[in-house]
Amino acid sequence: MGVRFGLQRSLIFWSGLLAVVFLCWAWKDSRERRTYVQVAGFLLASDQGGLVLERNPYLFRDFEAGREPALVLRRTMKGPFLLHGKGELVNDGLVDPEWDYRELCENTMSYQPQGNWLLFIPYWLLLMVAGLAWWVLLLWRLRRRIDWGQEK
Numbered sequence: 001m002g003v004r005f006g007l008q009r010s011l012i013f014w015s016g017l018l019a020v021v022f023l024c025w026a027w028k029d030s031r032e033r034r035t036y037v038q039v040a041g042f043l044l045a046s047d048q049g050g051l052v053l054e055r056n057p058y059l060f061r062d063f064e065a066g067r068e069p070a071l072v073l074r075r076t077m078k079g080p081f082l083l084h085g086k087g088e089l090v091n092d093g094l095v096d097p098e099w100d101y102r103e104l105c106e107n108t109m110s111y112q113p114q115g116n117w118l119l120f121i122p123y124w125l126l127l128m129v130a131g132l133a134w135w136v137l138l139l140w141r142l143r144r145r146i147d148w149g150q151e152k
Contacts, residue, residue, distance in 0.1 A: 020131060034069070041061070051120070055117050071095070081119075086110045
């Protein structure tokens with residue numbers, strides 16, 4: 001009798017599958033809608049194909065959560081980035097539709113106070129990390145299961 005892997009009974013398998021499906025859905029949803037929650041000087045948003053964590057104590061004072069249509073920007077598959085406020089006094093406030101999300105954030109952060117920052121982590125990176133962790137855990141489970149099945 002061969003070794004059965006029993007994935008249908010594995011909590012690791014179903015948890016990983018749920019996490020990967022959720023990340024794929026969140027990625028697709030973030031292209032069409034911006035979902036956010038803000039509290040105590042911080043904003044966490046799903047926007048433009050990634051997660052955004054922003055510190056701005058001047059704007060995000062009260063609790064607020066919501067969904068709104070996403071800006072129509074040029075779509076790119078850039079990596080994560082961290083931007084800091086530059087404190088410049090002049091900004092025209094115009095949004096160029098040829099910009100990608102990073103260019104928009106760079107423009108916005110140029111006139112933010114120096115204590116403010118913005119971190120963007122794309123969903124493709126989160127999906128890659130979650131998939132790799134899931135794969136490693138499944139291999140660990142398989143190895144443990146095969147080791148237990150052997151007689152010494």
